[in-house]
Amino acid sequence: MNGAGAGLKSVLYLTVGTGIGGGVMKSGLLLSKVKKELVERIADYVEIPPIDKYVGLPALGDDTGITGGLLLAIQEYEKVG
Numbered sequence: 275m276n277g278a279g280a281g282l283k284s285v286l287y288l289t290v291g292t293g294i295g296g297g298v299m300k301s302g303l304l305l306s307k308v309k310k311e312l313v314e315r316i317a318d319y320v321e322i323p324p325i326d327k328y329v330g331l332p333a334l335g336d337d338t339g340i341t342g343g344l345l346l347a348i349q350e351y352e353k354v355g
Contacts, residue, residue: 299331 299305309325322328332338 305329305331 309329312329313325316322334341
């Protein structure tokens with residue numbers, strides 16, 4: 275099992291849905307390979323929604339990383355007041 279496949283399989287148990295981003299993912303070729311690999315590796319060990327509804331590009335597009343970082347910063351700020 276390659277590193278990316280093993281890592282994604284591990285994270286799968288912790289998430290409701292997965293968005294995979296970055297410039298390479300925009301071509302569409304890698305995303306289809308990731309979906310296929312994930313379905314094969316899960317091999318019915320756990321039940322997941324249809325793969326096209328489960329794994330996809332981030333809903334916030336290129337702003338996903340900065341938005342997530344900002345939300346984490348806000349949460350931390352609110353903890354300390």
